[in-house]
Amino acid sequence: MSTYKQFCPMAMATELLCQRWNLIILRELHLGSCNFNTIRKGAPRFSPALLSQRLKQLENHKIIFREKETVGTKVNYSLTTSGKATFDIISKLGDWGKLWFDESVIIGNSEPQLLMWDLQRNTISSKLPQRNLIIEFNFSQEKQYPNWWIIFKPPSSIDLGHIDVGQDADIIFKTSVEALTKLHMGFNNFETLIQSNDMEVLGADDIITSIPDWLGTTHFSV
Amino acid sequence: MSTYKQFCPMAMATELLCQRWNLIILRELHLGSCNFNTIRKGAPRFSPALLSQRLKQLENHKIIFREKETVGTKVNYSLTTSGKATFDIISKLGDWGKLWFDESVIIGNSEPQLLMWDLQRNTISSKLPQRNLIIEFNFSQEKQYPNWWIIFKPPSSIDLGHIDVGQDADIIFKTSVEALTKLHMGFNNFETLIQSNDMEVLGADDIITSIPDWLGTTHFSV
């Protein structure tokens, strides 16, 4: 951890918080992740060795709190008061990024895995029709994993997968990663994408009409 | 420049803005520096090669603007609109640092060179007695440069040096780097430091009594 050797509190905060990956960890905790592999879901390129090291560092600085659950081997990470206070910083960074990067550059960074993970965790289960649902996404242009499924079981179980479970979907989105990302990020709305043929949706009426309600967008502009 | 490969605007902003030294450059520009070697004064450990590279990067991203003055070889750096918008981020980082780092840790990072540079640029010339002034600082515990001078020439010329100009000072601060830093950062006030014998001041009355007016503290909590 190289240091600026400056007494400026901003410089000191930067050394710690802005070290590579640290803000990503904090973002994940702010978004509700609380254990090791969940954090990795939101940061797939984050190697476990390095994540482990960074978590220790943040714990040592009392920015996060590590807690073993009394039963089993599970570990729970949470934000301390100073950790929660990083929200303002992260939020301002997100605002700046959303304002000053070209939409095309942001969209260009999208990929199915992260998009689907983010869609899944932003799905508003209370707004879905309250029955078992299979929500399918077809990205015909994708080679590795063109098909994804979000599995909903009331009241709030939501799972994500890219392996066919062999059941018919209740709703199918036929679209591109780019178009779905635009919807998710709030750059385009649902109607626009349908009308421009960037998205096609098939399925039961009640779930289709409620799409804008349950398909969560990132309010949190990180 | 390694990337997170995430479409999250916060992650993208972080890659660029939070890369080592970039926020320091932006801080300096926010504080009024506008050329190469002035920036280095506020970041003495920043190698010129690396500074040059970073300036180019920030210029390429249109966060700063580089301009050759029409006469001579001087170059002027300024913040663009998006650059100015980084103020919120830097400010939040500074707030966080000032709130969550122990005062002792912040003070422990202080050193004469940066402290004096920051004092000099925060000196409020309009509040000084309007005559030529030599303001001397003695840090008896410092080995390399125990004595510093701020030279004021009305109305607004303020220079800093650590080489004796051979003239008597109008005011002399006998103190430690730590104590002066505490005053500068607003952790302690002038009266307290005098009473605890952490600071002694000799000189003309008018300049002494107006110390709290002209000895600038860092309002800007970076």
Add this chain to the structure above:
DNA sequence: CAGTATCCGATGCGATACTG
């Protein structure tokens, strides 16, 4: 689930000297 263990390559970075 929650991490460790390795391993090696890239390059970031600091220090210093030098130029126009």
Add this chain to the structure above:
DNA sequence: CAGTATCGCATCGGATACTG
């Protein structure tokens, strides 16, 4: 003042495999 030019070390970091 405004940068270039070197240069080699250190370490950061990514990928992958493996364990309790």
